[in-house]
Amino acid sequence: MLTTETDIxxxxxxxxxxxxxxxxxxxxxxxxxxxRPVGSHLVVDEEGNFLGSVSGGCVEGAVITEAADVxxxxxxxxxxxxxxxxxxxxxxxxxxxxxxxxxxxxE
Amino acid sequence: xxxxxLRRLNLERAARRAAILVTAVEGGEQRLVREDEAAGxxxxxxxxxxxxxxxxxxxxxxxxxxxxxxxxxxxxxILIGAVHISQGLAPMAAAVGLDVTVxxxxxxxxxxxxxxxxxxxALWPDEALAGLPPLDRYTAVAALTHDPKIDDPALVAAxxxxxxxxxxxxxxxxxxxxxxxxxxxxxxPEAIGRIRAPIGLDIGAVSPPEIAVSVLAEVVAALRxxxxxxxx
Numbered sequence: 013m014l015t016t017e018t019d020i021x022x023x024x025x026x027x028x029x030x031x032x033x034x035x036x037x038x039x040x041x042x043x044x045x046x047x048r049p050v051g052s053h054l055v056v057d058e059e060g061n062f063l064g065s066v067s068g069g070c071v072e073g074a075v076i077t078e079a080a081d082v083x084x085x086x087x088x089x090x091x092x093x094x095x096x097x098x099x100x101x102x103x104x105x106x107x108x109x110x111x112x113x114x115x116x117x118x119e
Numbered sequence: 120x121x122x123x124x125l126r127r128l129n130l131e132r133a134a135r136r137a138a139i140l141v142t143a144v145e146g147g148e149q150r151l152v153r154e155d156e157a158a159g160x161x162x163x164x165x166x167x168x169x170x171x172x173x174x175x176x177x178x179x180x181x182x183x184x185x186x187x188x189x190x191x192x193x194x195x196x197i198l199i200g201a202v203h204i205s206q207g208l209a210p211m212a213a214a215v216g217l218d219v220t221v222x223x224x225x226x227x228x229x230x231x232x233x234x235x236x237x238x239x240x241a242l243w244p245d246e247a248l249a250g251l252p253p254l255d256r257y258t259a260v261a262a263l264t265h266d267p268k269i270d271d272p273a274l275v276a277a278x279x280x281x282x283x284x285x286x287x288x289x290x291x292x293x294x295x296x297x298x299x300x301x302x303x304x305x306x307x308p309e310a311i312g313r314i315r316a317p318i319g320l321d322i323g324a325v326s327p328p329e330i331a332v333s334v335l336a337e338v339v340a341a342l343r344x345x346x347x348x349x350x351x
Contacts, residue, residue: 021125021128021129021132022129024120024125025122025125025126025129028122028125029122036120036125038142038175038186038188040144040176040177040186041177049175050174050175050176050177051174051175051176051188051189088146088147090144114142114144114147114186116120116142116147117120118120118121118122118125119120119121119122
């Protein structure tokens with residue numbers, strides 16, 4: 013897991029270094045049975061390519077969509093997801109937890 | 120995050136040095152605190168505890184909530200001696216997330232049959248260590264051969280590198296002779312006092328796998344509870 017997080021931050025650096033618009037998402041708080049621990053990262057580029065995860069796959073889509081706006085306006089934001097909501101239910105990951113994710117642009 | 124800050128964070132990681140990225144949840148301002156800067160930081164208590172636990176998390180400060188992204192190098196365990204205890208210890212240590220390497224110049228001991236799936240180096244410790252990432256504060260070294268020619272050079276290297284755990288197998292009498300040799304080799308009493316000997320937590324271990332449990336528990340305690348103070 014530690015190695016994975018390193019790979020993600022290395023990818024964030026090299027993607028940005030190559031001139032791509034990049035956003036970094038970090039799990040900053042969890043409640044209940046959240047699938048990924050605090051400190052987990054997801055890196056997204058302007059075309060929606062991503063590496064890493066902030067959940068078991070249920071909120072990545074929303075984070076990636078929001079990342080496009082963050083890459084556009086540069087304003088960091090905190091996203092909150094109740095994992096047991098309807099969206100999660102549809103993809104079958106109704107684990108009952110909640111997470112907060114900090115989303116920021118790599119400048 | 121500024122690209123420069125990300126680059127510095129990645130550089131610290133590549134060098135096997137810990138660092139903490141401090142991010143204001145409101146506003147997103149960020150700064151990087153290297154491990155050698157943590158003690159002098161306004162958040163020093165929190166940062167030092169985080170460096171020990173390796174856990175990222177939120178902290179409330181006068182300036183509002185801050186998120187601490189904690190990066191610590193993956194802990195390593197280097198076993199000197201491809202002995203019976205090591206055969207039990209290597210897989211158990213791997214199971215708790217330690218990156219294990221076994222070193223023993225005696226090729227009759229250091230065989231892949233005795234150590235399946237464990238990185239094994241059949242060289243003298245000085246030669247073997249020269250080929251690995253340098254010993255550091257996130258490395259544990261356990262000397263288990265009973266042979267001073269093999270154990271001592273590894274212990275000296277581990278103490279000089281301030282490894283978070285340095286243990287040596289042997290009775291109190293054996294250890295007293297070891298202390299004499301290491302003193303003669305120029306190590307300070309403080310450094311020598313950091314060697315855990317007799318090795319392992321006192322759980323009454325008898326068999327080699329039981330001794331492996333006691334050594335592993337002692338390594339985990341050193342990792343999570345911080346370095347032991349040298350006895351007064």
